[in-house]
Amino acid sequence: MLSEFLQFLFSGVTVGATYALAALGFTLIYNASHVINFAQGEFIMLGGMLTVAGVSAGLPLPLAIALAIAGAALVGVLVVRFAIRPAKGADVVSLIIITIGVSLVIRGLTQIALGKGTHSFPAFSGSEPLRVLGATLLPQSLWALGVTAAVVAALAWFFSRTLTGKAILATAYNRLAAQLVGISTGKVLYLSFALSAALGALGGVLVTPITMTSSDVGIMLGLKGFVAAVLGGLGNGLGAVVGGLLVGIAEAMAAGYISSAYKDAVPFVMILFLLFFLPRGLFGARVTERV
Amino acid sequence: MRKSRYPGLLALSLFLALLPLALPNAYTYDVVVRILINAILVMGLNLLVGFAGQISLGHAGFLGIGAYASAILTVHAGWHPLPAMAAGAAVSGLLALLVARPIFRLKGQYLTMATLGLGIIISIVIANESAWTGGPDGMSVPALALGGFELSGEKRWYGVMAGLLVFCLWACQNLMDSPFGRAVRALHGSEVASQVVGVNVGRYKVAVFVLTAIFASVMGSLTAHYVGFLTPGVAGFFHSIELVTMVVVGGMASLYGSLVGAALLTMLPQLLATLEGWETVAFGSILVFTMIFMPRGLVPMLAARFGRGH
Amino acid sequence: MNKRMTLKVLAGFVLSLGVGAGSVLAADPIRIGSVLSVTGPAAFLGDPELKTLQLYVEKINKAGGVLGRQLELVHYDDASDAAKANSFTKRLVESDKVDILVGGTTTGSTMAARDVVEKAGISFVSLAGGVPIVEPVKAWIFKTPHTDRMAAEKVFEDMKKHGISKVGLLSETSGFGASGKKETEGVAAKYGITLVANETYGPKDSDMTAQLTKIKSAPGIQALFVFGLGQGPAIVTKNVAQLGITLPHYESHGVASDEYLKLAGKASEGVRLPSPALLVADKLAANDPIKAVTTSYANDYKDRYKQDPSTFGGYAHDGLMLALDAIKRAGSTDKAKVRDALEATRGFKATTGVYNMSATDHMGLDLSAFRMLEVKNGDWVMAK
Numbered sequence: 001m002l003s004e005f006l007q008f009l010f011s012g013v014t015v016g017a018t019y020a021l022a023a024l025g026f027t028l029i030y031n032a033s034h035v036i037n038f039a040q041g042e043f044i045m046l047g048g049m050l051t052v053a054g055v056s057a058g059l060p061l062p063l064a065i066a067l068a069i070a071g072a073a074l075v076g077v078l079v080v081r082f083a084i085r086p087a088k089g090a091d092v093v094s095l096i097i098i099t100i101g102v103s104l105v106i107r108g109l110t111q112i113a114l115g116k117g118t119h120s121f122p123a124f125s126g127s128e129p130l131r132v133l134g135a136t137l138l139p140q141s142l143w144a145l146g147v148t149a150a151v152v153a154a155l156a157w158f159f160s161r162t163l164t165g166k167a168i169l170a171t172a173y174n175r176l177a178a179q180l181v182g183i184s185t186g187k188v189l190y191l192s193f194a195l196s197a198a199l200g201a202l203g204g205v206l207v208t209p210i211t212m213t214s215s216d217v218g219i220m221l222g223l224k225g226f227v228a229a230v231l232g233g234l235g236n237g238l239g240a241v242v243g244g245l246l247v248g249i250a251e252a253m254a255a256g257y258i259s260s261a262y263k264d265a266v267p268f269v270m271i272l273f274l275l276f277f278l279p280r281g282l283f284g285a286r287v288t289e290r291v
Numbered sequence: 292m293r294k295s296r297y298p299g300l301l302a303l304s305l306f307l308a309l310l311p312l313a314l315p316n317a318y319t320y321d322v323v324v325r326i327l328i329n330a331i332l333v334m335g336l337n338l339l340v341g342f343a344g345q346i347s348l349g350h351a352g353f354l355g356i357g358a359y360a361s362a363i364l365t366v367h368a369g370w371h372p373l374p375a376m377a378a379g380a381a382v383s384g385l386l387a388l389l390v391a392r393p394i395f396r397l398k399g400q401y402l403t404m405a406t407l408g409l410g411i412i413i414s415i416v417i418a419n420e421s422a423w424t425g426g427p428d429g430m431s432v433p434a435l436a437l438g439g440f441e442l443s444g445e446k447r448w449y450g451v452m453a454g455l456l457v458f459c460l461w462a463c464q465n466l467m468d469s470p471f472g473r474a475v476r477a478l479h480g481s482e483v484a485s486q487v488v489g490v491n492v493g494r495y496k497v498a499v500f501v502l503t504a505i506f507a508s509v510m511g512s513l514t515a516h517y518v519g520f521l522t523p524g525v526a527g528f529f530h531s532i533e534l535v536t537m538v539v540v541g542g543m544a545s546l547y548g549s550l551v552g553a554a555l556l557t558m559l560p561q562l563l564a565t566l567e568g569w570e571t572v573a574f575g576s577i578l579v580f581t582m583i584f585m586p587r588g589l590v591p592m593l594a595a596r597f598g599r600g601h
Numbered sequence: 602m603n604k605r606m607t608l609k610v611l612a613g614f615v616l617s618l619g620v621g622a623g624s625v626l627a628a629d630p631i632r633i634g635s636v637l638s639v640t641g642p643a644a645f646l647g648d649p650e651l652k653t654l655q656l657y658v659e660k661i662n663k664a665g666g667v668l669g670r671q672l673e674l675v676h677y678d679d680a681s682d683a684a685k686a687n688s689f690t691k692r693l694v695e696s697d698k699v700d701i702l703v704g705g706t707t708t709g710s711t712m713a714a715r716d717v718v719e720k721a722g723i724s725f726v727s728l729a730g731g732v733p734i735v736e737p738v739k740a741w742i743f744k745t746p747h748t749d750r751m752a753a754e755k756v757f758e759d760m761k762k763h764g765i766s767k768v769g770l771l772s773e774t775s776g777f778g779a780s781g782k783k784e785t786e787g788v789a790a791k792y793g794i795t796l797v798a799n800e801t802y803g804p805k806d807s808d809m810t811a812q813l814t815k816i817k818s819a820p821g822i823q824a825l826f827v828f829g830l831g832q833g834p835a836i837v838t839k840n841v842a843q844l845g846i847t848l849p850h851y852e853s854h855g856v857a858s859d860e861y862l863k864l865a866g867k868a869s870e871g872v873r874l875p876s877p878a879l880l881v882a883d884k885l886a887a888n889d890p891i892k893a894v895t896t897s898y899a900n901d902y903k904d905r906y907k908q909d910p911s912t913f914g915g916y917a918h919d920g921l922m923l924a925l926d927a928i929k930r931a932g933s934t935d936k937a938k939v940r941d942a943l944e945a946t947r948g949f950k951a952t953t954g955v956y957n958m959s960a961t962d963h964m965g966l967d968l969s970a971f972r973m974l975e976v977k978n979g980d981w982v983m984a985k
Contacts, residue, residue, distance in 0.1 A: 030400075036400055036403070082579075083579050083583070086583045087582060087583045087586065089586075090582065090583075090586045091586070092346065092400075092403075093340065093346055093535065093539055093543070094539060094582045094586050095582075096346075096348075096403070096535075097532075097535070097536055097539055097578055097582050098578070098579050098582045098583065100532055100536075100575075100578065101574075101575040101576065101577070101578030101579035101582065102575065102579060103575070104571050104572070104574055104575025104578070105571075105572050105575035105576055105579070106575075107571060107575075108569065108570075108571030108572035108573075108575060109572055111568070111571065112568055112569070112572070223407075223411075223528070226404065226407075227404065227408070230400065230401060230404045234400050234401070261419045262415065262419065264411075264415055265411070265412050265415040265416070268407075268408035268409075268411050268412050268415075269408070269412060271404060271405070271408050272390075272405055272408045272409065272412070275393075275394075275397055275401055275404065275405050276393040279396055279397050279398070279401060280401070281401070
């Protein structure tokens with residue numbers, strides 16, 4: 001009984017770590033620009049796929065990973081330069097469509113350059129499963145969780161202790177005021193997208209040894225990451241991480257205890273119910289609307 | 292002050308009457324019929340997204356309900372197509388009513404998320420209940436027959452759809468110019484201000500949502516009978532996005548814009564089909580390009596350009 | 602216009618006349634229409650299918666074509682969407698005026714094209730596996746792959762041989778998996794098999810340990826049967842190893858490709874599945890009737906694309922060859938004659954097996970064409 005529950009929990013937490021990183025990425029960009037970046041899932045995909053490309057070109061794994069994350073960050077910068085910046089002032093719906101267009105372009109180009117097959121690369125420290133109280137856990141899952149936790153801690157430090165981090169927060173809070181105190185909100189935009197892309201790519205790299213990657217993994221991951229971000233209250237970093245883990249665990253528990261057929265519906269049912277009772281998500285701020 | 296709608300409607304009717312002369316084969320008729328179906332669908336969605344300003348990323352869900360209601364009731368329960376269509380519309384309307392109040396309490400991105408979630412849940416249910424719906428491999432739908440007249444073949448559908456389009460355009464224009472329509476447009480401008488002048492914002496939002504849902508459901512039923520085969524993809528996320536894109540590209544709150552948006556985006560995959568491998572990139576690029584350079588949509592931009600001030 | 606320009610224009614005019622005359626003199630090409638799912642969830646199937654069709658149309662054209670006419674392949678990508686499949690099929694039939702159709706990667710896209718094809722009276726050789734495509738038999742529709750039901754039957758046959766009667770089924774919620782689930786449930790009783798567990802997973806899911814944990818603890822379970830396509834079953838296989846499940850593990854023909862071995866790695870050791878003989882072309886007996894055609898297809902594909910051949914590409918190869926053979930026998934592209942010729946196909950050697958079509962059988966293969974394979978030392982071998 002316990003071992004079953006633990007197994008579901010481990011499975012949920014592993015996949016939840018990816019959702020958490022995706023959700024963090026969504027939150028970062030939303031904070032900097034109020035854009036819902038539907039291309040977030042593609043950054044996750046790029047992490048995995050670019051690493052695969054690097055490895056098959058003969059690069060050692062750590063170098064391939066570093067280049068992949070840098071590559072994704074570069075793509076993030078390009079997205080801002082060519083799709084977000086030119087559309088300044090567009091309304092919410094238009095921005096959503098733009099990011100969807102961007103995700104199609106990224107996915108299409110990846111398919112052309114790297115093909116439509118499924119790929120993987122070796123786990124960081126072997127794939128012998130660990131036995132914990134009757135359930136099994138892959139070492140790679142521990143990597144995924146550990147690195148995610150480290151990243152969250154690093155981000156928390158970044159946003160509260162460094163000037164750049166505080167600049168990003170300031171822009172999120174009130175764009176005009178931030179500009180008035182001399183913060184370059186343009187640079188903040190570039191930085192948030194690059195950082196968010198890097199985070200997504202990192203998430204992709206961490207789980208590819210477990211889940212494999214292909215050019216279309218981004219779609220579902222992006223959607224579920226969005227759900228996780230909204231669950232935690234859009235704009236709240238800690239909420240995003242908690243949301244991601246919750247979504248992952250809920251999915252696994254539903255698959256294990258209720259019905260595996262409706263597993264995919266679980267995050268969406270969750271979000272609907274939650275929003276009906278907590279319209280701003282778990283940690284969302286109470287906002288007053290200015291007329 | 293108010294322009295007469297009739298010249299526009301007349302011009303459209305004339306265009307639709309003469310168009311068949313330019314259509315060489317059944318395939319081109321097929322594309323045009325799909326454009327007409329999408330146009331009506333998009334006009335309905337525009338009422339919600341363009342006029343009332345409420346984003347819905349899950350509208351294909353209602354389409355799916357209508358389509359599958361028609362399919363299931365005619366195939367499994369032997370109903371006549373018209374009552375089946377009505378049943379589908381009733382279910383859609385009821386569902387919309389049930390979720391509208393709680394959904395519209397949400398603002399901005401939370402509303403987007405909720406509609407998204409609703410659409411996806413509907414498509415997952417359709418895909419899973421394969422005993423009724425045929426699952427991911429889909430199911431066949433019999434043709435629509437009224438008494439002795441069977442509505443099959445692209446030419447007959449063209450005639451019916453063209454007539455329906457003109458009627459719906461007239462009806463929507465009428466609606467948006469009526470007090471109901473003005474209230475809806477007001478709440479897009481500013482909810483607080485409309486409440487101040489006595490508009491019951493909640494009730495109107497719900498009303499538009501239900502109306503659009505019923506629209507989508509009926510068009511879904513018609514699509515099912517026209518194509519003759521359904522898969523759960525009709526209710527899926529991508530289809531919802533396609534529909535919203537048609538609204539935005541054509542022009543929010545512009546009914547003629549909806550026609551243009553529907554026409555462009557229905558023809559685009561056909562035009563890109565010869566681009567071996569580059570279709571996705573091309574489609575995505577066009578979306579980005581259009582939204583950057585024509586953020587208000589094609590028709591409003593053209594109208595502004597030529598100074599008519601819509 | 603100066604002299605130079607005039608000369609150039611004249612030269613261009615004469616050239617175009619020549620080209621025009623040339624194309625009038627050359628015979629009309631045989632147009633083969635194809636709607637494949639080259640992108641989207643079924644790309645795993647559609648991509649090798651398109652590559653195969655393109656490879657062989659080119660090869661046959663170089664060798665002189667068919668009936669003295671060159672082949673022309675007109676293809677569209679339905680992105681795994683049945684509504685698009687319906688639309689593109691109409692385009693192929695009405696606008697591009699193709700002579701025959703070879704395509705339909707998924708059962709959904711094939712069925713969506715059915716009415717168009719039947720109404721227009723044009724033969725359609727489908728590459729999809731669903732039973733409804735040929736049951737009930739439709740005049741103009743044929744198919745090359747084994748049905749999902751045959752896959753289930755082949756697996757159950759093997760299980761019965763090994764005394765297995767309690768089985769856990771894990772199927773994918775895609776069209777392939779859902780159809781497989783239905784057929785598996787339908788034929789289980791015939792082989793004395795009871796399904797003690799019946800779980801599903803989504804095609805893009807990344808972890809199936811929850812479902813497998815449930816299956817593992819089903820009372821009396823003796824074997825695991827997975828019905829899925831592409832990367833899903835590879836993840837399932839890895840999960841099975843991770844959870845330490847040692848039950849006999851059977852897969853469907855949806856993983857009959859070397860990519861599965863690469864992705865599942867060591868965990869795939871001992872897995873059994875029904876597959877067309879293409880995967881073990883080099884291990885077939887010298888007197889096996891399809892050894893020549895499978896080896897030649899495998900080599901052609903590998904040489905051209907530097908990738909291992911897949912059985913899905915094999916279905917496309919067979920579909921094309923069947924269509925061309927029927928056209929040859931009919932002596933023309935007359936649609937009714939070609940259809941009759943297709944139905945009269947007997948003893949046709951192809952990579953999936955030896956085809957014998959008839960008025961009541963538009964699939965043409967029986968269970969013997971399916972070989973039971975096992976994974977040993979990272980390679981496919983014939984199972985004992």
